[in-house]
Amino acid sequence: MKAATTTTARQEAALGDHREVRKVQFTGRSTYVLSLPKRWIEEMRLRAGDQVTLVREADNSLSIVPMSTGPADSLSEATAVIMPAESASTLRRKVVSMYLAGYNIIHLKLKAGRINPALRDAVREVVRRNLVGTEMIADASDVITLQVLLSLPELSVNTAIRRVYLIASSMHKDAMLALSELNAELAREVIKSDDEVDRFSLYVLRNLVMATQNGRVLREMGLKNPSDCLSYRAAVKSIERVADHSCGIAEAAVRLKEKLPKETLAKIEKMSYLALAVLGDSVEALLRRDYQLADRTVDAVEDVHALEQEALASMEKDRTRDLASVKLVLEDIRRTAEYASDIAEAALNETIDEVIEKGAAKSKQ
Structure with missing residues (x-):
């Protein structure tokens, strides 16, 4: 009992200012009424007569969604301070992290002095190569401002993942x-196409972070x-590794100087x-x-794995030159299959409840 009390206290502390307890009131003959916090009404810019949507969540809680609000991904802007001795790589990672966090407007402000050309070029490069729908909208001597212009409904997560998969699989075929x-x-x-996979992977990961919040x-x-x-x-990261x-x-x-023997190449292609x-x-x-x-x-x-062993045996039989490089190719193909297994296992974990429900329904009949 003491442990339960402690847990409840921690939960209440974590909720902080976001929690308000209000009574459900009964009015008329069949209507239950719950008043809404004034502060929330003002923040959502709602007035008497405005409509809201009530959504019942999977855990039976209710979400109140104002119908008059703008896009759901319009998060507040954020500012990151650039330190004088900061490297270009550190700045690139900082920009990517803020993008993944879901911010739409990102300010990069130097603590003192002017932003040197190397840092400015690093920001331009990461925006161009890695951040979908992002533009540099301000470029002053001491501050750079980025804005994400692409809204969530533009590309569903399923469409984006399928796009990443298609690029990665095409890269494998061309390779x-x-x-x-x-x-x-x-x-x-093929190597240049890896940037496209990285861009869409970061876009999907950004949306997933926002969805959890x-x-x-x-x-x-x-x-x-x-x-x-x-x-x-997990699926996006696995597909990204397939592209790698x-x-x-x-x-x-x-690197290879001579074409592979036909028999060896045939086994590698089969794999x-x-x-x-x-x-x-x-x-x-x-x-x-x-x-x-997913199970299959x-x-x-x-x-x-069995085909890999066959290919290795064929390479030794044919005395394939540059054996080390070809073995790395086999490893790359095997790892592609293993990442596919990771995605399939994620699908199993995601759908196990549906299998259990079907089994429970049959047992009742």
């Missing part, structure tokens, strides 16, 4: 083509529960085809909430 043909130009294009954002993104954000985050491994294959294509197949199935299982497909995908990954 394998570059490897088979020793096409250095195509390999370099705001139920309205969660619904606008097409998600049901805050727990969905964890699974989607595609770059690894492309880099090997640039690659299966890795891409399980990656596609894992993403579909997550987005369609398909437990059975996890099993299929084991076949990739």
